[in-house]
Amino acid sequence: MVKVKMQIMVCGGSGCTGNMSEAILDNIRLELEANALENNVTVVRSGCFGLCSLGPVVKIVPGDVIYVGVKPDDAREIVSEHIMKGRKVERLLFTDPSSKKIVATEQEISSQRKQIRIVLRNCGIIDPEDIEDAIIHDAYEALGKVLSEMKPPDLIKIIKDSGLRGRGGGGFPTGLKWEIAYKNKSDEKYVVCNADEGDPGAFMDRSVLEGDPHAVLEAMVICGYAIEAHKGLIYIRAEYPLAVARLKTAIAQAREYGFLGNNILGSGFDFDIDIRYGAGAFVCGEETALIHSMEGLRGEPTVKPPFPAESGFRGKPTNVNNVETFACISPIILKGASWFASIGTEKSKGTKVFALAGKINNVGLIEVPMGTTLREVIFDIGGGIRNGKKFKAAQTGGPSGGCLTEKHLDTPIDFDNLIAAGSMMGSGGLIVMDEDDCMVSVAKFFLEFTVEESCGKCAPCRIGNKRLHELLEHITKGKGTPADLDRLKNMSNVIKDTSLCGLGQSSPNPVLSTLNNFREEYEAHVIAKKCPAGHCKDLMEYFIIKDNCVGCTACARVCPVGAITGERKEPHLINPSICIKCGACMEKCKFDAIIIQ
Amino acid sequence: MKTIKSPEELRKFRMAVHERVTSKEKIRVRVHMGTSGLASGARPIYDFFKLELEKRNLDATVISTGDMGYCFAEPTIEVKLPGENPIVFGNVDKIKADEIIEKYIKNGDLVDGIIPVNFRSI
Numbered sequence: 001m002v003k004v005k006m007q008i009m010v011c012g013g014s015g016c017t018g019n020m021s022e023a024i025l026d027n028i029r030l031e032l033e034a035n036a037l038e039n040n041v042t043v044v045r046s047g048c049f050g051l052c053s054l055g056p057v058v059k060i061v062p063g064d065v066i067y068v069g070v071k072p073d074d075a076r077e078i079v080s081e082h083i084m085k086g087r088k089v090e091r092l093l094f095t096d097p098s099s100k101k102i103v104a105t106e107q108e109i110s111s112q113r114k115q116i117r118i119v120l121r122n123c124g125i126i127d128p129e130d131i132e133d134a135i136i137h138d139a140y141e142a143l144g145k146v147l148s149e150m151k152p153p154d155l156i157k158i159i160k161d162s163g164l165r166g167r168g169g170g171g172f173p174t175g176l177k178w179e180i181a182y183k184n185k186s187d188e189k190y191v192v193c194n195a196d197e198g199d200p201g202a203f204m205d206r207s208v209l210e211g212d213p214h215a216v217l218e219a220m221v222i223c224g225y226a227i228e229a230h231k232g233l234i235y236i237r238a239e240y241p242l243a244v245a246r247l248k249t250a251i252a253q254a255r256e257y258g259f260l261g262n263n264i265l266g267s268g269f270d271f272d273i274d275i276r277y278g279a280g281a282f283v284c285g286e287e288t289a290l291i292h293s294m295e296g297l298r299g300e301p302t303v304k305p306p307f308p309a310e311s312g313f314r315g316k317p318t319n320v321n322n323v324e325t326f327a328c329i330s331p332i333i334l335k336g337a338s339w340f341a342s343i344g345t346e347k348s349k350g351t352k353v354f355a356l357a358g359k360i361n362n363v364g365l366i367e368v369p370m371g372t373t374l375r376e377v378i379f380d381i382g383g384g385i386r387n388g389k390k391f392k393a394a395q396t397g398g399p400s401g402g403c404l405t406e407k408h409l410d411t412p413i414d415f416d417n418l419i420a421a422g423s424m425m426g427s428g429g430l431i432v433m434d435e436d437d438c439m440v441s442v443a444k445f446f447l448e449f450t451v452e453e454s455c456g457k458c459a460p461c462r463i464g465n466k467r468l469h470e471l472l473e474h475i476t477k478g479k480g481t482p483a484d485l486d487r488l489k490n491m492s493n494v495i496k497d498t499s500l501c502g503l504g505q506s507s508p509n510p511v512l513s514t515l516n517n518f519r520e521e522y523e524a525h526v527i528a529k530k531c532p533a534g535h536c537k538d539l540m541e542y543f544i545i546k547d548n549c550v551g552c553t554a555c556a557r558v559c560p561v562g563a564i565t566g567e568r569k570e571p572h573l574i575n576p577s578i579c580i581k582c583g584a585c586m587e588k589c590k591f592d593a594i595i596i597q
Numbered sequence: 598m599k600t601i602k603s604p605e606e607l608r609k610f611r612m613a614v615h616e617r618v619t620s621k622e623k624i625r626v627r628v629h630m631g632t633s634g635l636a637s638g639a640r641p642i643y644d645f646f647k648l649e650l651e652k653r654n655l656d657a658t659v660i661s662t663g664d665m666g667y668c669f670a671e672p673t674i675e676v677k678l679p680g681e682n683p684i685v686f687g688n689v690d691k692i693k694a695d696e697i698i699e700k701y702i703k704n705g706d707l708v709d710g711i712i713p714v715n716f717r718s719i
Contacts, residue, residue: 005704005705005706007706007707009707009711009713011713042706042707044707044708044709044711045709046709046710046711046712046713047670047687047710047711047712047713047715048712048713048715049713049714049715050713050714050715050716051715059713061707064682106714110714110717111717113715113716113717115715115716115717116716116717116718116719117716117717117718117719118719120665120666121718121719123631123662123663123664123665123666124627124629124631124662124663124664124665124666124673124675125627125662126662127627127660127661127662128662129661130660132614133660135607135610135611135614136611136614136615136618138611140607141607141608141611144603144604144607144608145604147604148603148604203632203633206631206632207631207632207633207663207664208663210631210632210663210664211631211663211664211665212663240632242631242632242635243632246663256600257600257601258600258601258602259601265601265602265603265604265606265607266602266603331719335719361669362667362669363668363669364633364666364667364668364669364670365664365665365666365668366666367666367716381715383669
């Protein structure tokens, strides 16, 4: 058997690199060479350990010893003591602030990590196309426990006690939703899984379905048992072909092993699941529109009440939950409601998966307890802003949400705090923007999306959003007036108040929140006709600084429209009425003579 | 496979599968093949490990899984050597894959590009 040799891992995450971890790496290599150990000990640069606040971090294998707060000068002691004599360097070990205990191994220090994986517990761990691999990782254990030990009211009580709230965006208490569906008696009921993930930048549901489909199937059966339904439907967008394929395989295997179908695990309870495809309309993530779409009707929302729990799919009581919500169910049942309730904040329990996107180093999925601050998410886990730029804002809740700014960095993220900050949780997309992003354009981008996705049923959303978008277009083109800002605000409020469904009611949020947080940027666009971020092309002007220009003619030769004129060895000039602002001249200039004004 | 008929049977089945997997532990390579992994080229990496591990006479299982969420470093893979903790490597191309086989899988020698565990699991 291969035996792992002695290895030193130095964290190369952006937090640690910012604190000289490269120098630590170099020094360790030098020390090893000085002691002729370079062939016996491997030194590697690793990714982030998730212990950024304790960094720079160095790990030694075997033993999994973690050193924290290491400085380049510590390299000598680490090599001479730990590597050569096998003695740990005590002063570099982590001391737990609460217990005052010295913590040496990676195992023990794990509690300092900010991420907890509940929803993503099996993603990347199990083979999603092999039910036996899932079974080893406790799939369907919770189902067995529920069917053999619990009655529906007991089960609903556990979910209520856990404090789980819907992860699709609204944050409605899941246990309560189940209870309402349970209490509405009917010969037929339905369990629906909402996998119509539509927020730009959010992809946690897709990842769960692709990585751990059995978690969702199991939870749907459990939900069926709780509300006394025998039929489950997964509404998934056809744009997720891999997730669909893996779900189909998982459903077939679950049927074969007896986790779906008649008399599940000998309990006498019957339940089966089918897949329904969505065509990728954003509004179909709204539960009434989703149900209509499944019925073969147009995916348009209808007024609630009646709620789906009273009259949903085919007029029968229907419980709709999001993928991520379902993925929380089995751990709650296996580990108990109080365990789940111990994680998170007072009113938002458990963890939330965020899809980090935009100008952030570690783009991808993270899962943190509710109440983690935006600063921890962006700077510790996300590795900070790309290219060392300055953080400007983060959009949560997708096109229905709003932006969080620097002043919100230390706000604990949960359902209620985000609403108080003028945004919302949404499905967990988190788009990070840096100093180069123009907030008017950001608002315009999200509005473009809602205009495209509006179903057209009600006038405020269909017409209002279009007008709102036109106004923003004007402003970014430099044609706006100060009065437009009030018009934006008034129109936004009317759309919010009078639209029929959640899509329209929330579509002006990006406008209102950017207007609130970055009013000076809007004002710069309409008064000075400048875009402070240098993003709006129509508000920029390329300009040649006479003193820097040597008249090399490089810019004039590269200009595709012939906007630059000038004699050789004489300063050149850009004609703004011809210039198309492509930036080619600026790239070419070797003398920094061309600037944007 | 016959249907599992009770929670008790499920427990026994789980133990049996667990036993079967752990009793003859092999080198195990998991290639993370969700949408973002596949989009970054995880498929050829999967094929590479399948082919090369066999060619180089290494008794190993190669499994395709979903993504771990490390989109910034896709394609990512996880290697578990018998008796060792699993290790995740990021930005794996064929050159890196070859290095992983030659250095880590054959000699237990780590290479750059490790993504350490940065979360608590339940």
